[in-house]
Amino acid sequence: MTALLRISGLTAHYGDFQALFGVDLTLNEGETVAIIGANGAGKTTLMRAITGVAKVTAGSVSLADENLTRLPAPQILTRGIAMVPEGRKLFPSLTVEENLLIGAHARSGNGYWTLDRVQAMFPILRERRQSPGTALSGGQQQMVAIGRALMSNPRVLLCDELSLGLAPVVIKEIYAAFPQIKASGTSIIVVEQDIGQALRVADHVHCMMEGRITLSGRPADLSRDAIHDAYFGVTHA
Template sequence: MTDEKPLLEISCLTAGYGDFKALFGVDLHLRAGETVAIIGANGAGKTTLMRAITGIVRTASGAIRLDGEKIDMLPAPEVLLRGIAMVPEGRRLFPSLSVEENLLIGGHARRGDGRWNLNAVYELFPVLKERRSDPGTALSGGQQQMVAIGRALMSNPHVLLCDEISLGLAPVVIRDIYAAIPKIKASGASIIVVEQDIGQALKIADRVYCMMEGRMTLEGRPENLSREAIHDAYFGVSA
């Protein structure tokens, strides 16, 4: 990677829920065209970080910049319009809507005439075209995850945040879901993937961050990180 200015830059970020702080001085950057993975155990602060980036969780201090512009005080709908979309943990589809209607909701915040529309999502996940008239929650877990990813892509984001997209899925389904990541990246989106599965994260990421107890404990390219260093950062083992 070159030293160009980051597309997304997080500096000294502190955030939480009321009096409870979940993030402490977090730094992270994402370059255009890059896939970054964030690994860490349950309770490490990964989901809170994703929610802070999207404006769902208010920040206490620090800064979040997109293309050099501070966005940390913007409400969530405005962050989406600026080009950051999230695939939330748990998918959160609308049970009363069909697959296609769930996808179209993502298009309500559509930015320009970008790559992603219904046809492009159906090309990425052909099974969704076959099931487009079915209720979204009538699908298998993996297919519901495809809908959640497609819904986020319908806004044509600059940055796609994927929060635990493999959670609860069978290995063969996880493989199919992750096979879409390079195609999404090739469309021009930059991606942050939150994962508990270290092996999966290392396979798809240009760079990896590790979080523990609301702090970044490790950052680097997968090929430069030893198993021992990752294990220590993940579990908090002192050198």
């Protein structure tokens, strides 16, 4: 497989606090990579560093061999990395359709994802297109956030805590969209606290703890005990 996104030795700080310690990660074309870990493990910081929101103090982020490390967040978006943020962060003053169309402003040229295709994937967004974005249920808002990111036709879609606070039936519906997203030519990194969900959708899994990757591998090759130990920082004498 061809490496699409390559993260090498990534270190990030919030002021004097170091949040990431030399993280290495590769996302290949057509893959889904899952990042798991407890609260405070550094998962969201890693997503923010990739997108240029968190300050990178060492290491690099490259997309298709182009170094994006020092670019501002808007330029990283136009290069082809879009994020579905934790908490959705929709614009409350805009309708569902307007929230979706905001994502198209970062589009460079034509691509697979259009308003019609996003609404076909999540039909409720067509039904509720004139409703305020924040008037929807949590799951429907998550669909808007995913659709908004896809409207930029990204090569890489970063999804931060998609299932947080949602009912299992809604989570299943959201993750059922992944095959179509990947078929459109978009590769995915998903941050999840739900280990079972992460293992079901991912080609590769990375576990983080205290700003470091503590375990990596294909889901079929990782034992429950190994995942548990990496997740909770268990060491054996």
